[in-house]
Amino acid sequence: MLxxxxxxxxxxxxxxxxxxxxxxxxxxxxxxxxxxxxxxxxAPQEVVDNIRRKLDLDxxxxxxxxxxxxxxxxxxIYANADSESRLQWEPEAHGGTRLVPxxxxxxxxxxxxxxxxxxxxxxxxxxxxxxxxxxTFVLAIVSISLALIIGLLLGVYAAxxxxxxxDQLILFISALGMAGxxxxxxxxxxxxxxxxxxxxxxxxxxxxxxxxxxxLLYRFRDNTGMRFRSSLIWLSTIGTLVLCMIFPRGGANxxxxxxxxxxxxxxxxxxxxxxxxxxxDLRNLILPTITLAxxxxxxxxxxxxxxxxxxxxQDYIRTARAKGLPERTVVFRHALRNALNPVITxxxxxxxxxxAGAVFVEFVFGWKGLGQELFLAIEKQDMPVVMxxxxxxxxxxxxxxxxxxxxYGWIDPRVRKA
Numbered sequence: 195m196l197x198x199x200x201x202x203x204x205x206x207x208x209x210x211x212x213x214x215x216x217x218x219x220x221x222x223x224x225x226x227x228x229x230x231x232x233x234x235x236x237a238p239q240e241v242v243d244n245i246r247r248k249l250d251l252d253x254x255x256x257x258x259x260x261x262x263x264x265x266x267x268x269x270x271i272y273a274n275a276d277s278e279s280r281l282q283w284e285p286e287a288h289g290g291t292r293l294v295p296x297x298x299x300x301x302x303x304x305x306x307x308x309x310x311x312x313x314x315x316x317x318x319x320x321x322x323x324x325x326x327x328x329x330t331f332v333l334a335i336v337s338i339s340l341a342l343i344i345g346l347l348l349g350v351y352a353a354x355x356x357x358x359x360x361d362q363l364i365l366f367i368s369a370l371g372m373a374g375x376x377x378x379x380x381x382x383x384x385x386x387x388x389x390x391x392x393x394x395x396x397x398x399x400x401x402x403x404x405x406x407x408x409x410l411l412y413r414f415r416d417n418t419g420m421r422f423r424s425s426l427i428w429l430s431t432i433g434t435l436v437l438c439m440i441f442p443r444g445g446a447n448x449x450x451x452x453x454x455x456x457x458x459x460x461x462x463x464x465x466x467x468x469x470x471x472x473x474x475d476l477r478n479l480i481l482p483t484i485t486l487a488x489x490x491x492x493x494x495x496x497x498x499x500x501x502x503x504x505x506x507x508q509d510y511i512r513t514a515r516a517k518g519l520p521e522r523t524v525v526f527r528h529a530l531r532n533a534l535n536p537v538i539t540x541x542x543x544x545x546x547x548x549x550a551g552a553v554f555v556e557f558v559f560g561w562k563g564l565g566q567e568l569f570l571a572i573e574k575q576d577m578p579v580v581m582x583x584x585x586x587x588x589x590x591x592x593x594x595x596x597x598x599x600x601x602y603g604w605i606d607p608r609v610r611k612a
Contacts, residue, residue: 202599206592213588214266218259221577231575232313249313250280265308266585271296272303287311287318309582314574319582322567327586329463330556330563334548336479337486342541345491349498350530356503364495371492377554380485384558387481388459396451457481460560482559486552490544497540501533508532542598546591 229245230237246252250261264270264281270290272283283290283303290305309319348368352361374382461478505511506529514524553565560566564583571579 202596206596209592210585210588214263214585215259217581217584218262219255221581222255222258226575228313228575228577253280262310265310268304268307269293270303270305270308271300273300274298309585310578312571312579313576319578322579323564323582323586326562326564326567329561330549330552330565332463333479333482333486333552333556333561333563334545337483337548338490338541338545340483341487341491341494341544344487345494346498346530346537349495350502350525352495352499353502353506354525361499365499368492368495371488372496374488376485376489376552377558379488380482380555380558383481383485384459387455387484388457391452391455392457393454394451395454455480462560462562478559478561482552482555482561485555485559486548490540490548493540493544494537497536498533501536502529505529505533538598542594546587546594549587549590549594 229242229249229251233241233245243252250258253261261281264272265288270288271281272288273279273281279299281300283301288303288305288308290303293302293304295301306320309323311318312322315322348364352364355361457477457480459481461475463474463476463479464472465475465478466472502525511524511529514528515521549564552563553569555561556563556565557569564586568580568583570576571583
């Protein structure tokens with residue numbers, strides 16, 4: 195197991211190095227002059243040259259790449275204070291401590307990775323990302339937790355009631371959830387939750403009545419033994435349209451008035467007003483959480499259902515049932531635990547994706563997080579912020595992948611023996 199984890203760690207470091215290399219050359223070879231974008235087209239050439247030197251943009255591309263790797267590495271080589279080299283160690287910016295001198299001009303430093311400074315604000319990229327991460331982290335944690343809990347319960351229920359009306363309905367809804375792009379779902383959820391349903395809304399009762407009647411008919415069989423799947427759909431659709439036309443809006447017995455959500459279309463984890471200043475506003479978390487949870491929820495439902503159905507056919511499940519164990523123990527202690535491997539893989543991937551920023555969702559809801567920060571940095575061509583954000587995202591993917599490997603070893607003993 196230890197050898198396996200060390201191998202995965204080495205593989206992860208190679209992936210990070212590859213990401214850093216691709217990101218560096220991608221943004222440094224892109225057209226456009228970031229210095230001119232910063233100071234304007236009419237700035238004097240002397241000012242342009244000074245800023246270019248400050249940002250190391252006057253150096254050859256290969257030298258800049260080595261300098262960037264040196265800044266990112268925990269073990270870095272910097273020049274002494276009295277040296278004329280540009281590799282000057284600045285304790286306030288780089289942090290870290292001196293380890294050993296390397297000759298008379300350089301020294302080995304142990305520090306945290308240095309992501310440079312923003313072109314626009316001259317702030318540390320680490321500070322910018324540290325301010326943006328909590329909002330995205332809370333949003334991702336709440337969304338994936340909601341998707342995991344509901345997805346596991348619905349997946350297990352659908353597997354235990356295979357081919358029933360509820361199973362078919364759960365599969366149909368999960369297919370719709372996977373088919374919707376995040377930006378489209380975000381707009382729909384924002385419109386329904388913060389515009390259409392912000393105030394009290396009148397909901398017709400006849401569709402519910404039609405669905406109940408269709409569900410009752412579904413339990414009967416016709417002469418050929420086939421269930422009324424297609425009949426239920428047509429009955430619900432046509433019956434709803436006809437009854438809503440017969441009983442127009444306004445009838446007290448036809449419509450049910452529901453209280454509004456009172457939610458805002460845009461907002462972040464913290465809101466500001468003139469009286470209370472900055473305060474925690476958890477209501478703003480509801481709509482983006484629902485939006486981000488829909489797709490992973492649909493995936494978890496289908497993976498859990500298929501895994502449970504596969505595990506329930508195994509010999510040890512039949513043995514557990516033959517011993518007289520309660521069905522709840524058989525399902526949740528034996529079947530579900532051995533069916534979690536594909537679910538864990540899906541959850542880890544989706545959680546890393548949510549931490550990556552969910553750019554469109556944060557942009558639609560005005561949520562202050564990593565995704566919105568990267569979007570603004572790309573728009574303004576602030577390369578250090580974009581490069582630092584991409585490297586942070588890659589590091590999160592690698593770190594979560596390592597945690598998944600540890601979880602595999604805990605759930606499946608065969609991995610520990612590998």
